[in-house]
Amino acid sequence: MRRLIDARRKRRWLGIARTAISAGEENALRHFDYRATNGYSYKAHGEIVTPVDNAVNEAVRKSLRRLTPGIPVCSEEGGDISEQQIAKTELAWALDPIDGTTNFAARIPLWGISLALLYHGEPVVGLISLPALRQRYHAVLGEGSFMGEHRLMASKTSKLHESLGLMCYGYLGKHIGKGVRMITRFSKRVRSERVLGAAVVEAAWVAAGRADFSILEGVHAWDVAAGALLVREAGGKALNGNGKPWKPGDEEIIFSNAKLSETVLSLYLQKT
Structure with missing residues (x-):
């Protein structure tokens, strides 16, 4: 033990x-x-x-x-x-x-x-x-x-159409493709979305309640380990693409406040 x-x-x-x-x-x-x-x-x-x-x-x-x-x-x-x-x-x-x-x-x-x-x-x-x-x-x-x-406390936003989402993706073709699909998919359903280009900023701002969720493709432990703890300790979630708690080796991470987590994950997992 x-x-x-x-x-x-x-x-x-x-x-x-x-x-x-x-x-x-x-x-x-x-x-x-x-x-x-x-x-x-x-x-x-x-x-x-x-x-x-x-x-x-x-x-x-x-x-x-x-x-x-x-x-x-x-x-x-x-x-x-x-x-x-x-x-x-x-x-x-x-x-x-x-x-x-x-x-x-x-x-x-x-x-x-x-x-x-x-x-x-x-x-x-x-x-x-x-x-x-x-x-x-x-x-x-x-x-x-x-x-x-x-x-810090994560936001209390509970409705996707009232949320502000952040998107980020890596340099490999599969991560670019998935990242672009996520932007297209979520932009139609949220109040607004932003692509900031820095996982540290996205994690900090979700933890601070400035944004309601963030989806990052093609991540590494050095990118998001600190951010995952920051979001979790602010009352939010840091999950992988299967809805499990993020861990080193997972190639994607979804930061979210607690109220939106299931909704964001469900939309993330949609096949179309």
Whole structure:
């Protein structure tokens, strides 16, 4: 049986996450310039990466190596373990040094840093920083979600036609195709929809009640582990495409307030 993690340890890890994120924030903001587009290169499938992604990755990992040398890091830009190993590892950090790289490179301030600590694949500490917006969000399992000192609560919207939905999808053809179908399907039934291009922003805004749900295709643990905890601790749901609680390895995630969750999932699963 897995041992329980006491509250004091979780809060200590949150403090460590804050320290590590601070190193990343400083590096990212130093290179985010509204006057000039950041240079970038291409990874697989047309996905871009900037030198800042790698610099922030190294800054955060350096801090984590110093403060938690026994806990491996799984990161989009290179870490100690793969995404497939997270669920098999007692404790692991999941890091996305710049989520929303396309926005970052284009000088759009909707990007951020995501860091979560997972215990046997379950997020227990999550931190999302949106440096350009000067916002920081955090959650600890069993202790709620916060933006700074302000406690977050998911929205109470119960009717789909009154809801605001967010959409996001990855770079693979299957994820693009499904994402576009979801936009078409939901746009006819909701009050409004938005495509923001950053999972960290979408998770934070669903947790804060600014949006009612979000559907993301082609996700990885580093994209959404912190966000999943943030939404759940705000009273919302973070499910995979089969309606089960999201876990590392699931390629899609549906963030939603509790009242809309079943309706959103039902429409998501429609065949046409």
